[in-house]
Amino acid sequence: MIVIAVAGAGGRMGRMLVSGIAGADDLTLGAAFEGPDSEYLGADAGALAGIGATGVSVNAKPEACTEDFDVLVDFSVATATLEKLVVCRDNGKAMVIGTTGFEPAGLAAIAGAAEAVPIVMAPNMSVGVNVTFKLIESAARALGDEVDVEVFEAHHRHKIDAPSGTAVRMGEILADTLGRDLSTDAVYGREGITGARDGRTIGFHSLRGGDIVGEHTVTFAGTGERIEITHRAGSRENFAAGALRAVRFVVGREPGLYGMDDVLGL
Numbered sequence: 001m002i003v004i005a006v007a008g009a010g011g012r013m014g015r016m017l018v019s020g021i022a023g024a025d026d027l028t029l030g031a032a033f034e035g036p037d038s039e040y041l042g043a044d045a046g047a048l049a050g051i052g053a054t055g056v057s058v059n060a061k062p063e064a065c066t067e068d069f070d071v072l073v074d075f076s077v078a079t080a081t082l083e084k085l086v087v088c089r090d091n092g093k094a095m096v097i098g099t100t101g102f103e104p105a106g107l108a109a110i111a112g113a114a115e116a117v118p119i120v121m122a123p124n125m126s127v128g129v130n131v132t133f134k135l136i137e138s139a140a141r142a143l144g145d146e147v148d149v150e151v152f153e154a155h156h157r158h159k160i161d162a163p164s165g166t167a168v169r170m171g172e173i174l175a176d177t178l179g180r181d182l183s184t185d186a187v188y189g190r191e192g193i194t195g196a197r198d199g200r201t202i203g204f205h206s207l208r209g210g211d212i213v214g215e216h217t218v219t220f221a222g223t224g225e226r227i228e229i230t231h232r233a234g235s236r237e238n239f240a241a242g243a244l245r246a247v248r249f250v251v252g253r254e255p256g257l258y259g260m261d262d263v264l265g266l
Contacts, residue, residue: 005031005069008076010040018049030069089113100165114257123165125242140177154207162206
């Protein structure tokens with residue numbers, strides 16, 4: 001039995017994870033965390049998720065609960081994830097990180113912690129999204145510089161970062177495959193007299209509104225034809241299911257920084 005801690009247990013993804021854990025025969029919930037100012041502190045994590053009491057209360061101190069879990073799953077915010085990273089690193093606990101919006105120093109800290117403990121990190125845990133990543137790579141390799149590439153993404157009004165981590169990953173795949181550099185070739189939206197499009201550009205466009213779970217499209221626009229590769233998420237269940245696959249993969253692994261391509265054998 002794998003014992004899991006869920007960070008951000010009161011949030012949308014946290015509740016979905018708690019529910020998914022409860023429905024699995026090989027997983028159990030051992031701890032649940034929220035920030036020190038959260039209204040959910042002291043609440044039963046299962047009750048928050050709508051599945052009934054689990055006996056696991058939400059608290060703000062993972063350092064006091066390190067005997068209560070094997071792996072921590074975190075879909076919260078970058079600052080909170082990095083705080084929990086230290087606890088997991090120092091106590092030999094595996095992590096599954098779905099948080100996005102890290103600065104370079106945060107990414108370096110995660111890579112450093114992965115020298116001590118196994119970590120699966122991905123901007124999107126959905127199985128379908130990770131298959132989409134491979135389709136994008138194949139299309140970019142085949143089409144090359146004959147087409148212009150643009151990344152479009154849409155999310156709910158509450159999302160705090162833009163472009164989404166998934167969109168950025170799509171841009172990274174395009175840049176790596178096409179021999180470009182996002183630091184110089186990325187364009188984030190357009191306004192005014194922009195002039196003709198530079199062929200090396202990788203464009204990003206973000207929509208925020210309503211309750212959109214997540215939509216991503218990469219457009220390969222050529223002369224006389226256009227290819228669009230799209231993934232649309234209708235619920236967060238697919239993200240939770242992918243995260244729990246990552247949990248099963250990471251527990252007992254050697255230290256290292258793994259991705260969903262490793263989890264899925266892609």
